[in-house]
C-alpha cells in the first residue's frame with residue numbers, strides 16, 4: 056500500500072466516534088452525495104478490497120501429513136519397518152504404497168472438497184447499498200472504501216466500520232463483537248473519545264447486524280483495519296469438512312481399528328501356537344488382514360460424496376452454508392415455505408380497484424403502463440374522489456421505481472409497489488413528477504409486524520397529506536372501520552381469486568405536522584378503497600409440490616398474506632387435497648399442547664408474524680418431523696435457526712436471515728429446495744452404497760484367510776496379494792459410488808426417519824451375507840484350481856481375480872438399493888464407473904500376465920478357459936444378489 060494521508064494506520068487513526076459527523080465527512084473528503092465512482096475506484100486500488108484477511112490455512116505439507124495421523128497407519132508403518140527388517144522388502148513396499156495412496160487420495164479429495172465449498176461461498180458474496188454521485192448503488196461489500204456513504208436497514212450486516220451520519224430507530228446487535236446480546240441504539244451524536252467499543256453509539260461495526268430501523272453512515276475503516284479485522288481469532292469462518300455422519304463414521308472407524316488389532320493379536324497367537332506358522336509369516340498375514348479389514352479409505356470417500364452433493368445442489372441454485380445440512384436435507388419431512396416470490400413469481404399486476412361506489416377491473420399485464428382502468432377512467436376527472444385519492448396514494452406511498460429497458464418495463468424495488476406505480480400510470484399520473492410535486496416529508500416504512508406503510512407529503516397547494524397503504528383489515532381498523540361487512544365481502548371476493556388485497560387510506564393534515572408517529576396515522580384517516588393484485592404461482596413450484604407429495608414430504612405455506620388469498624393460491628398449487636388454513640390470530644389462541652396436531656394437519660398459515668413461525672417449527676418438530684423453513688427478514692432468524700434446515704432467500708433475503716440459515720436459495724425458488732432434498736437423499740443413498748460395498752468386500756477377503764488359518768488349510772492369498780487388492784480397489788472402484796446419480800425412485804419413497812441408523816438392519820444383513828458369499832467364492836475357485844492341478848501360484852492368482860471380479864459385479868448390484876440392477880441403464884453405468892472398470896481390468900491383466908508382477912506378487916498366468924470360470928462366478932454372485940434384493944424388496948426390508 057502506498058503512503059496516503061487518508062490511509063491512516065489503525066493505531067493513530069482519529070477517533071471517529073468522538074468527532075461530529077460533519078467533521079468525519081470532511082476528514083475523509085466525502086461530499087454530501089457520496090464519493091464519485093472514479094474516486095471510489097481509486098480508493099479501492101489504494102486501500103485494497105474490503106475483505107477480512109484470509110484465515111491462514113494449514114500448510115499443504117502439514118495437511119498431507121495429517122492423513123498419516125491415525126492408529127492404523129502407525130501400525131501399518133511399524134509393520135512395514137518390521138517386514139523390511141525381516142527381509143520382506145516387497146511386502147514392506149506394498150504396505151508403504153497402500154499407506155501413501157490412501158494419503159494422496161485423502162489429500163487430493165479433501166482439497167477438492169474445500170475448493171468446492173470455497174467456490175460456493177463466493178456465490179453468496181454479500182452486497183450493500185452505498186450512495187455515490189448522489190444515487191443509491193448496490194455494490195459488493197468487497198468494493199466499499201473509506202469515505203463511502205453506506206445505507207443500512209433492518210436485516211443488513213454492517214459491511215465496514217462506519218460513523219453514523221443519521222439514524223432512525225436504529226438498533227444494532229453487536230454480540231459478535233462485544234458479546235452483548237441486547238441490541239444497542241445507534242445515533243449520530245459524538246461520544247467521549249475514551250468510550251469502550253460497546254459504548255460507541257455513534258459507530259457501526261463491521262460484522263454486526265442491524266436489528267431494526269435505518270441508518271446512513273460513513274465508512275471509516277475497511278477490511279483488516281476494522282475492529283473485527285483486528286480480532287484475528289474470530290475469522291475462523293472456514294467451513295470444517297465435518298458432519299455428524301462423518302464423525303459417526305470416524306468413531307466407528309477408530310473402534311473398528313482397535314477391534315481389528317485385538318483380533319489380529321489373537322490370530323497371530325493362534326497361527327504361531329496352534330498352526331505352526333513362523334512368527335514372521337504369521338505377522339505378515341495378520342498385518343495384511345488388518346489392512347484389509349479396516350476401511351481406511353471410507354472417510355475420504357464420504358467426504359467427497361458430501362462435497363459432490365454440495366456442488367450438485369449449487370448447480371440447482373441451492374447454496375449450502377453448513378455441510379451437515381446436506382445430510383439433514385435428505386430426511387426432510389416437512390417444508391414450510393413463504394408464499395410471495397417463493398411459491399409465486401412475485402410479478403405483480405393490479406387486477407381490480409374497489410372503492411365504496413364501484414369496482415373497476417384493470418387491463419394490461421406485467422409492469423407496462425398500458426391498459427385502461429374500468430371504462431377508461433383517468434385521474435383528475437373529479438367524478439371519483441376516492442379513486443383519485445387512491446391512485447395518488449398508490450404513487451406516493453411507494454418506494455419503487457419503474458423503468459423501461461429494451462422495451463420491457465422493470466421494477467426497481469418491491470414488485471408490489473412497482474405494480475401500484477403502473478396502476479398510477481394507467482390512471483394518467485407520472486409517479487416521478489408527482490413525487491417531485493408532492494415531496495415526502497416523512498415515512499413509516501413497511502414492516503411485517505404492522506403490515507402497513509405511511510408517508511407524509513407536502514401537496515402543491517401547501518396542504519400536508521398522510522397516505523397509508525397496507526393489509527386491508529389493518530388499514531380499515533386504523534380508519535375505525537372494523538365491522539364494515541360490505542368491505543369484508545369485497546375483500547373476500549378478490550381474495551378468493553388468489554388476489555393479494557391492499558387497503559388505502561389518506562387524510563389531510565395541518566401544516567404543523569412535520570413528522571409521522573403512530574398517533575398521526577390513527578386519527579381521522581379516511582378509507583379510500585382496495586386494490587387486488589395477481590401474483591401467479593411459479594410453474595416449477597407446481598411440479599416441485601407434486602414431487603414432494605409423492606415423496607411423503609408435506610408442504611406448508613406460511614405467509615403474511617390474507618387467509619383467502621393464501622388458500623386460493625394453495626389450491627392453485629395443489630398443496631393439499633383440501634388445504635386447511637389457520638390465521639395468526641387463531642394460532643395465538645391455541646395452547647402449546649394442542650399446536651402439534653393442528654400444525655401437522657394445516658397447510659396454510661395466513662397473516663402470521665415471524666414469531667408464529669418459531670412456534671410452528673417447534674410444534675412440527677415435536678411430532679418427530681424434520682423441518683425445512685424458509686425466511687427472508689431479520690425477524691425470521693430465530694425460526695431459521697430452530698428449523699432443521701433454515702433456508703434463506705438469496706435475492707430478497709436480508710443478511711441476517713442468510714447468516715442464520717443452513718442454505719441460501721440463489722433464485723428464491725421453492726423448486727430449488729425440493730431439488731436440494733433430492734440431492735440430499737442421493738448423498739445419503741450414496742453413502743449407504745459406499746458402506747454397503749466397502750464393508751463386505753473387506754469382510755470377504757478377511758473371512759476367507761481367517762477361515763483357512765483356523766481350519767489349517769493352505770492360504771488362498773499371500774499377504775502381498777491381499778495388500779494388492781486393497782490398493783487397487785481403493786483407487787478405483789472405492790470412489791465410484793460417490794458419483795452415482797439419483798436413483799429413479801428417490802422422490803417416490805417416504806423420507807427416512809430422523810434417527811435412522813446408518814447401518815440399518817438391511818445393511819448389516821448385507822455385510823454378513825455378501826462376506827459369506829465372497830468367502831464361498833474364494834474357496835470354490837481355490838479348490839477348483841487345485842483340483843485342476845494348476846498349482847498354488849495359479850490358484851492364488853485366480854482367487855485374487857475372482858475377488859476383484861465379484862466386487863465389480865457386486866458394485867453393479869449395489870448401485871441400485873431398491874431397484875433391479877439388471878437393466879439397460881444399470882448395465883451401461885456411468886462414465887466414472889466405466890473409467891474405473893477399465894482401470895481395474897488393466898491392473899488385473901498386468902497383475903496376472905506381467906513377468907515383473909509374477910516376481911513381485913508371486914502370481915502366475917491364468918489359462919483362458921479358467922478365466923471364463925472366474926467371470927461366471929461373478930455373474931452367479933450378481934444373480935444371487937439380485938434375487939436377494941428382489942425377495943427382500945418385496946418384504947420391504949431393503950428400505951428400512
Ligand code: ATP
Pocket residue numbers: 392393394395396469471472501502503506507508524525526527555556557613614615616617
Ligand atoms: P410471504 O411471507 O409469503 O412472503 P407476504 O409477502 O405476503 O408473504 P408480508 O411481506 O409480510 O408477507 O406482507 C404481509 C401483508 O402486508 C401483505 O399481505 C400486504 O397486505 C401488506 N404489505 C406487504 N408489503 C407492503 C408494503 N410495501 N406496503 C404496505 N403494505 C404491505
